[in-house]
Amino acid sequence: MIKLDRFDGNNFARWQDKMIFLLTALTIYYILDPDLLPIEEPVPNDDGTQPSAEAIDKVIKEKKKRAEDELLCRGHIPNTLSDRLYDLFTEMKSAREIWTALEFKYKAEEEGTIWTLKWLIQSPCWNKSMNCKS
Template sequence: MGSESFKITNQDFVKLDHFDGNNFSRWQDKMKFLLSVLKIAYVVDPNLQLVPEDPQPAKGQQPDTAILEQLKEQRKKRVEDEELARGHILNKLFDRLYDFYVNVKSPRELWEALEFKYNAGDGGTNKYLISKYLDFKIVDTKPILEQVH
């Protein structure tokens, strides 16, 4: 699995721009696409459930080894996918942002931290545009096209 993602990354995803703090929405969409292609986008989902702990068998019964093995494999895959996703996200940050976020160990926490920091800038722009739209009034003394522009 690891060699497949490495091969895909080297050939197809070199074009993904490094995030420098500008155009977060565009970078985020491209990064989501990258993680989706690699089938690891689920690790940044805020609704992701934890892999359940090993079930405790009732007294006198043996634990179901098939279930225990399946849970062990799920945990192993989750850890690998989280490492891979974190690496890809950090790899596409400019050096100053990389240095700031490198200590965040969970890809979901890293993703949420970036969203919190860089989606805040869009809110002010949207508020401004909405207020301008709501304040717009047509005046009879000016041509309509001039007022719309």
């Protein structure tokens, strides 16, 4: 079993990579794919007859597996969050909705921090030998 440290709002990229690994190992990462297509209902045959029992059973099994995988994914993501973040994101209905919200909030923050650090390092004020005036 894989145990992750709880995500508290810091090091999002590291937490996300570990979470992707966990969900991939559990073969449920596909649930977070924004291009995941819905399971198609069985269609009548070309001759107009109803779909076969096998085709109907196949769709029922696929839907059941998808629902179980969604539930597992929906459970694993919040359970790796700190209590504060768990309370914020637990009201969301789907795993993909939680994942997208976390990415939106914390990726933007990390990218903003990285951009700020790059700017500071390139800034003349970063060099202590220079006399910097505000």
